[in-house]
Amino acid sequence: MFAKLCCVLLCSLAVSACQKAPSPPGSADLRVAELAVPDEPQLAQKYARACQTCHSSRASTAPLTGFVPDWQVRLQQGLPTLVTHAREGYKAMPPRGYCNDCSDQDLEALIVFMSSTQRAKE
Ligand code: HEC
Numbered sequence: 001m002f003a004k005l006c007c008v009l010l011c012s013l014a015v016s017a018c019q020k021a022p023s024p025p026g027s028a029d030l031r032v033a034e035l036a037v038p039d040e041p042q043l044a045q046k047y048a049r050a051c052q053t054c055h056s057s058r059a060s061t062a063p064l065t066g067f068v069p070d071w072q073v074r075l076q077q078g079l080p081t082l083v084t085h086a087r088e089g090y091k092a093m094p095p096r097g098y099c100n101d102c103s104d105q106d107l108e109a110l111i112v113f114m115s116s117t118q119r120a121k122e
Helices: 002-020 027-035 041-055 068-075 079-088 104-114
Strands: none
Touching: 041 104, 068 079, 079 104
16 A cells, blocks of 8 residues: 555656656757847847856756746746846856846846747857
8 A cells, every 4th residue: 555655656756757857958959049149239248248158058057048948947936036046146157147247137138038039140
């Protein structure tokens, strides 16, 4: 009885873990992440200087730019929390992502950019 219950519990845990695991990005997603930049020139400059290094490559554990599945769970915290995490740092994410002249407004715009679908700009 106990063993059966355990099995049911473990199985349901395994299933929910599978459902939560985001699918890994494909080569097209990685290409978009490498090439996408914000339209607004000043923001593009800050993005290229600060966030892009980590958020455009799988070499980092950072959520990938333009790859929405990486961002979905994080977005559930709400944009204001993400802005706070970006400003103050969060786990392996350094405070302000090394962008000392980024205002909260800039951080918010950068997060909106990175967490939405993008197209590669050549
Ligand atoms: C040195 C590498 C690095 C740089 C530079 C960097 N990030 Fe990150 N960022 C990370 C990593 C790693 C994570 C994942 C942290 C975790 O959840 O373990 C992350 C996560 C985040 C998150 C999600 C936080 C959460 O609550 O889930 C946001 C938002 C974010 N970064 C914004 C930015 C912005 C905006 C910039 C540029 C101003 C930037 N990052 C620059 C490495 C970086």
